[in-house]
Amino acid sequence: MKPFFQVKTSEEIHNIIKTLPRLTEENIGVKDGLDRVLGKDILSPEDLPHFPRATMDGFAVRAKDTFGASEAVPALLTLAGEIGMGQEARVPIEPGHCFRIATGGMLPPGTDAVAMIEHSQQLDSKTIEIFKPVSPLDHVIQVGEDIKKAQPVLMAGQRLRPQDLGILAGLGIINLPVYCHPKAAIISTGDEIVPVENQPPPGFIRDMNSMTLQALTIQAGAIPEFLGRTKDRFDELKSLCQKGLDQNDMVLISGGSSVGARDYTLEVIHSFSGSEVLAHGISISPGKPTILARIGNKILWGLPGHVVSAMIVFTLFVKPSLKQLEGEKIDRSLLGIQARLNRNIASAQGREDYIRVSLQKGKQGWEAMPILGKSGLISTMVRADGLIRIDQNCEGLEKGEWVEVMLF
């Protein structure tokens, strides 16, 4: 077997990924902004709110008029009127007066607090008893308290969540600069692969890898384009790669776990001018037979043929590379949940291992059960809830140890 001539650690691969250039930006409406990555920092164009608002139903007051109030000796205030919702409160308050106000209503000039309706009683049409003193700003949102004019709202590189769209909407920012979604071509190789619709004769199998990769690509925020299957022939693979590079930001070649297939992929990469193989082999298990190359300003991944290995390499490296192209600065998809290992796992020192686990709720929180099985068996991924990592300097993990599980 030809050796892997340029094996990189996962850290080195991540460092390469960090150098990939971001895609261009486009403008979209805020209502289409969910899960898009912001292209520019956004500063607030105005104060939010732009008027002082009540946060409780009750009476807008001058706080000092309630000082010393109690059940026994309530403050007696003159009801000067009612502030309707969506009404500008223009009339300043006079000492000893109050205005009826509902949650969200505008505080009249001179008022600085809201006395809750629960702590009040109407004596007659003009007189309100307040039983509990309020401090200035009690039950009030001040002008700019949510966000001040010119203050940063959101930063470039943030993937937009519902609340992010909410604050943008609240500020009237209805057009957003976002990075374009990366486009990834997917090519299946292998003389033994038939389309999913076909009944494979002996020796042939259906193309499950490209189905899996398309879905993973969508989950990573990118747009997959499945270019089809090719036999292990140089010309066919080269022509599909050319098409993939022309129309996409990235090409994913799936299959080709045999030495011959890997060799074709390398040959095809080298045949493009301006191509550079950045990694040929990653020192992880499973997933070692991976190729990372740059062709012009496009990225090409040659993924392992075994479906489990391909999924793990996608999760650890391809997804972050797509997120890098899309300009995302904080990727929280690799945040893990804590679980206790329910058996020992051995690991060879000097190799970073990724172990499939399923989770079950135990007495002391989550328990992670390793799923051992060949990396050609997709059923092991179907049974798995996530992955745990064993460092290359570690000889294994013991039953009962806490581990971090990256969820699929």
Add this chain to the structure above:
Amino acid sequence: MKPFFQVKTSEEIHNIIKTLPRLTEENIGVKDGLDRVLGKDILSPEDLPHFPRATMDGFAVRAKDTFGASEAVPALLTLAGEIGMGQEARVPIEPGHCFRIATGGMLPPGTDAVAMIEHSQQLDSKTIEIFKPVSPLDHVIQVGEDIKKAQPVLMAGQRLRPQDLGILAGLGIINLPVYCHPKAAIISTGDEIVPVENQPPPGFIRDMNSMTLQALTIQAGAIPEFLGRTKDRFDELKSLCQKGLDQNDMVLISGGSSVGARDYTLEVIHSFSGSEVLAHGISISPGKPTILARIGNKILWGLPGHVVSAMIVFTLFVKPSLKQLEGEKIDRSLLGIQARLNRNIASAQGREDYIRVSLQKGKQGWEAMPILGKSGLISTMVRADGLIRIDQNCEGLEKGEWVEVMLF
């Protein structure tokens, strides 16, 4: 203030949610199956793989012909041919023979293992030296080892992940029964609300809640339909609710945190025949002023007007109710990550509290920093990474305690 006359605990609300009936099913193509919820159990129609496959490049052998082989005394085997990829291997092996085979190739009848190419050497065109013995089944995936005919593949109620689509594709299951996506109408109420595009005069604010709720609905796997804004008037709200109920599985009424607005919502609910208020108030903070009702076979939520409260109620209850309608049996979106609290938090006993937190990487893993702030301030949700829960029997949490953070 009119009291909440039917306050329920969060556990009671979850028990109500579990009784909601599932939506009907539809059939879709497997390539459109990502994040859909399977409507029926799937049994495997065939063995996967349906022929024995090599998992390494090397030589298909009878394992016993290699027993005792070593570097010093290799096993000498006669090369009987090569199994190409995508080729049916029909010729049975003879004792002392071997076939060249690549990863994924079909093992010929009579062979039971693959000797790795790394442990072999070709002596001449007909003779292969094997330096290391193999055991039966070494480097082989057997017929049905991934999944056996008639074995359960996936169960009704599972939300389909990339690997789930992969195994379905591998088995040739190209049409899937899935539950329909729930449709949720969103109605904004409030005299003070203006459309996002408008410049609000004093006393008015832009409609940030409905933007947030639409995005949350999409994240929950459902289809939002924004029906527009209505003033706090019975007729308008009733007519929008009628439209929402006619065309959707659920109606979400946003806004109406004032007593008056809540009263309108209740009046409208009661005005529908066959309506039942299931909860009026939930004993959590924030989020208490929530209404849950059933109108015929449709669900109506009256959400708190404060945007933070509305988001928390959506996350804790509305999302699970949408997932219940869609038939999802395991909701992993509420799985939390472990973090250490970086300050004390007090909590009133008898009330279930939800605290916004931001996360930062500390020396001992994640640290959760509580974000305190009024529930009308959406910026607190923008700064937050997730929520932690304080049980109603708990008077607070201490700095340094481990907490589980539900990520937004």
